[in-house]
Amino acid sequence: MPQKKISFLFLLLNIISVHFAFSQKISDVDKIVAKYPKSFNSTEKLAEKIEKDFDSDSERARAIYSWIAFNIKYDYNAYLNPQRSQGFSYSSEAEKQRKLKQINDNLIQKTFNSKKAVCEGFTALYQDLAQQVGLKCEIVRGDSKVSVRDIGRKTTSSNHAWNIVLIDKKWRLIDVTWGQGYYDSSKGRMVNDFNPVYFDTDPDYFFAKHFPDSGTFSGNRLSKSDFLNGPLIYNTTIEKDYKIKSPDSGIIEARNGDRITVEIKNVSKSNQVFYLNKRNQPVKVQNPKEKRGGLEFQILIDNNIGDYVTIFIDTNSIVSFKIVSK
Template sequence: MIIKKITVIFLLLNFVFINSSYSQKDSDVDRIVLKYPKHFSSTEDLAERIQKDFTSEHDKARAIYSWIAFNVKYDYAVYLNPPRTQGFSYSTEAEKQRKIQQINDKLIEKSFSSQKAVCEGFTALYQHLSGLVGLKSEIIRGDSKIRLADIGRKKLSSNHAWNIVLIDKKWRLIDVTWGQGYYDNSKGKMVNDFTSIYFDTDPEYFFAKHFPDSGSYLGNRLSKEDFLNGPLIYNKTIEGDYKIKAPDSGIVEAKYGDKITFEIKNVSKSDLLFYLNKKNQPVKIQNSKAKRGGIEFDITYDKNISDYITIYLDTFSIVSFKIIPK
């Protein structure tokens, strides 16, 4: 449970894309943080260690992200059976804020000591540690898009939370919950798999999978329809910078015999691309042609294609669309 709903109108935020120099710095930070103890006696001790080892705002923010992602695991049991909302009474606004802070402090301590949390614990811990090392961070609550069924979903829901952190006078997007791993449907459990892609993420990718309750960013109103009706992208899409140019909607209307045109950036004709038919058999894409730094190809819609079509690069999902028969 996130105690205090924070509505942020992002008016003058700027974003700097991750470049090669930052990537190298991030790797250096990660290697140092990997040598840290898995347990510290207090958040203050961890913050002191980070302050000792790093001086720049970027490196401190990255060190917090990496330590949490390396050491705090997603508590799937709590996700399945969330605790009841904790209520309290108060007589003054000061008493109300004091009790909210006490509950939030308890959440942070539990997440830190047990090293298990859901998104509320991850974000509260990230914000807390940021403050201890002199960084400003906020918690953003909103919707997330992670399943095929989310494509074309009718309603937004507040089901996730993430952080923004101020680095060198620019707000950066952080989702340390997703940085630590993912849920594997085939195994029926959480898989610990550190990824750096949710630290200082390109907004184009971030907001394909996140929609803030405030509904705005960079001074522009985000479109709920674009979010809900957009294609579903995956971690490998972000890692490889595989921008999806066509179709421009995640919902494709077609009748049997129609050719659906796809365009993906930063993929070459020599890459192995395929999709699965209704029998879960791979169908290799063989008609691709180079186009503007990527490839373009057609898939003919027929009875062997199911309600969703997912494009794979090698063994990794890249993008999924929902197919609606005309």
């Protein structure tokens, strides 16, 4: 099967298994915010409501995440047809900063009023509301890993944006764009499907799918090679804390007849574990062994394996690897 078709297949499988079988964890904060009006007269009114209803920084940060994810839709048409960057002239640094602030303020109001945006609008609105309720918040720009075709890319690109917010003296990672829903390729449209896993995400999981332009987080340098060459993980992997212990690379070099050992934490024999062959048929793993709080099993590399292999646990896609012939 051609690579493009395989890539599309697994991207579609990701959509089906992650978003329709995903067990959503709705917090008490989310339940309260779900009853908020879909529209407020101003961002100030929304911020006042959040500040009144919640006392802690963590709750307020989560409330902002929830309201945006519940009410702002991803503008897929704008993503496909991006506007040209606004150019402007200035005679001093002060004038430059005023004009940049005006552009950002316009983006925030457009997102808030139209209820749709791409990641720049999501992150700008999140930062604005966070700052209004007294939180220190920044926007981070960088790369994202979203499909099997991203495994083994040669370089990163600046194609996404997310937030970091300071809670209890620690920077927390937040991607509200990914928290609001997903693109359903079978329907050709965005689907709202609240996803809490991208609020205060574990950095190990977050940076498997994100890489900042700065290459750093909280003063620590991140590995670009690990990001580019690591496996593709999915939302259920993060939610269930399915740590991928082996293989440690997303690129598997193998000959026909080789057996690849896979080890995943927090899985047991009671789970159904399988992968799809290149004819899209499920293949149940044979003789799995419980080991060190997880499950270890082998996958035979033969003519039935395609260019990529995706592991499923109980119908949910967990991790994808790229197969390269030795």
